[in-house]
Amino acid sequence: MTENMEGLELKDRLNLIENMIAEGRRGTESWGWAFVFWGVAYYIAIAWSSGGFGGPTWSRNYLAWPVTMIGGVVLSWILAARKSRKQPATTIGRSIGSVWAGMGISTFPIMFALGFSGRMDTHTAVAIIGAMLGAANMTSSIILKWKMQFACGVVWLTTGAASCFLSENQAGILFLVAIFFCQIVFGIYGMIADSRKQKVNGTGQGVSHA
Amino acid sequence: MPELPELNPVIHGKLRLALLSLLTGVEEAEFTWLRLKTGSTDGNLGAQLLKLEEAGYVAVEKKFVQRKPQTLYRMTEAGRQALTDYVQALKQLLGAAIDA
Numbered sequence: 001m002t003e004n005m006e007g008l009e010l011k012d013r014l015n016l017i018e019n020m021i022a023e024g025r026r027g028t029e030s031w032g033w034a035f036v037f038w039g040v041a042y043y044i045a046i047a048w049s050s051g052g053f054g055g056p057t058w059s060r061n062y063l064a065w066p067v068t069m070i071g072g073v074v075l076s077w078i079l080a081a082r083k084s085r086k087q088p089a090t091t092i093g094r095s096i097g098s099v100w101a102g103m104g105i106s107t108f109p110i111m112f113a114l115g116f117s118g119r120m121d122t123h124t125a126v127a128i129i130g131a132m133l134g135a136a137n138m139t140s141s142i143i144l145k146w147k148m149q150f151a152c153g154v155v156w157l158t159t160g161a162a163s164c165f166l167s168e169n170q171a172g173i174l175f176l177v178a179i180f181f182c183q184i185v186f187g188i189y190g191m192i193a194d195s196r197k198q199k200v201n202g203t204g205q206g207v208s209h210a
Numbered sequence: 211m212p213e214l215p216e217l218n219p220v221i222h223g224k225l226r227l228a229l230l231s232l233l234t235g236v237e238e239a240e241f242t243w244l245r246l247k248t249g250s251t252d253g254n255l256g257a258q259l260l261k262l263e264e265a266g267y268v269a270v271e272k273k274f275v276q277r278k279p280q281t282l283y284r285m286t287e288a289g290r291q292a293l294t295d296y297v298q299a300l301k302q303l304l305g306a307a308i309d310a
Contacts, residue, residue, distance in 0.1 A: 010304045016224065017231045017297060023247055024235025090236045 024090070031096075032190025034076060039183025041072040046176070065115065073104065096140050103136040122168045126175045130160020137182070148189065152182040215299035218292055220265045225250055225258045230267060230293050233285040238271070241281040259283060267292055 049064035110128060114120040134157030141149035159178040163171035221227055228248050233239060245255050262268045267289030271282045 007304060010300055013222075013224075013227060014297070014300055014304070016228055017293075020228045020231030020247070021235050024232040024239075094237075 032187045032192075032194055034080070035183045035187030035190060037076055037079070037187075038072060039179050039187060041068055042179050042183065043176075044068050046172075062115075066112065069108070069111075092143060095143050099136050099139045099143070103132050107132045122171045122175075123163050123166075126163035126171045127160045129175070130156045130158075130163060130178070133182070134158075134160060148186065152186050155182050215302050217299055217303070218296050220261060220267065221292055221296045223258065223261075225254065226262055227296075229255075229258060229262060229283075230285065230289055233268065233283060234290065234293065238282045238284040241283070244283065262289070265289075265292075 045065050045068035048068065049061050051061060107128065111120070111125070114124060114128075134153045134155075137149050137153030137156055139153075141147070141153055155178055159174050162174060166174065221230060225248060229244060232244060232247055241255070241259075244250075244259070245252065248255065250258075259268065259270075263270055265288075267286060269284045269286050271284070273280055273282070
């Protein structure tokens with residue numbers, strides 16, 4: 001009986017170690033908001049550049065992408081910094097952060113160069129954005145072992161490749177659909193999954209004594 | 211019959227074990243985050259972290275961020291090794307308990 005109880009106590013310790021290690025790693029995986037945020041930013045830029053908004057400021061279509069994207073970077077930087085202050089840094093978090101920062105740093109100069117040289121068209125934009133987002137999503141999904149994100153990566157890569165063969169209108173529509181599913185829907189799904197995880201895990205887990 | 215290993219008493223405390231396990235998954239953690247994850251009180255958490263610090267298993271860094279004090283805890287190499295040895299010993303003991 002005593003041996004049995006000791007065995008249970010030891011197992012309890014092992015479970016505690018496993019749970020706490022998982023809990024520590026889980027801390028930085030709540031980035032669903034960033035997907036939704038960037039999805040909305042893309043929609044704003046698209047609507048603005050296509051003359052979807054009225055008024056004198058919004059009529060300057062050439063400003064749509066640079067202003068929205070720079071604004072998006074600044075805002076998401078502020079939000080991420082506020083959020084990371086409450087979360088500890090992890091190697092996984094830093095790896096994923098590097099993937100997305102690398103994606104952003106690589107994409108911006110190319111897109112600006114295409115825009116300022118007047119060589120930007122829907123096919124090129126969708127192909128580049130699709131390829132970059134596809135690569136970032138797939139790399140991040142491999143680190144996190146997250147199949148749903150891998151599927152988003154595949155959708156982005158397919159969108160980028162398909163845009164080369166479609167008409168301008170079709171490529172634009174495909175881009176809007178990819179944003180909806182891979183940014184908005186996936187982001188909301190991520191946020192719901194995070195809040196569920198937090199509810200299930202709760203806090204404390206009965207370890208408050210020495 | 212092989213001799214059974216002894217469990218490290220510094221790590222064996224439930225809260226100290228939880229703290230070391232939490233710190234293995236992160237580079238560094240704030241006091242408030244550790245309190246949130248363990249559900250412990252400030253006093254108890256501070257006392258257990260001090261024991262881990264005295265044993266050389268965690269390193270502490272105190273600084274000010276936007277004029278607010280911030281205490282950061284990081285697991286040391288000795289802490290990592292001690293936890294690995296503890297898990298090994300635990301597994302050996304569990305094996306012995308199952309065999310008995």
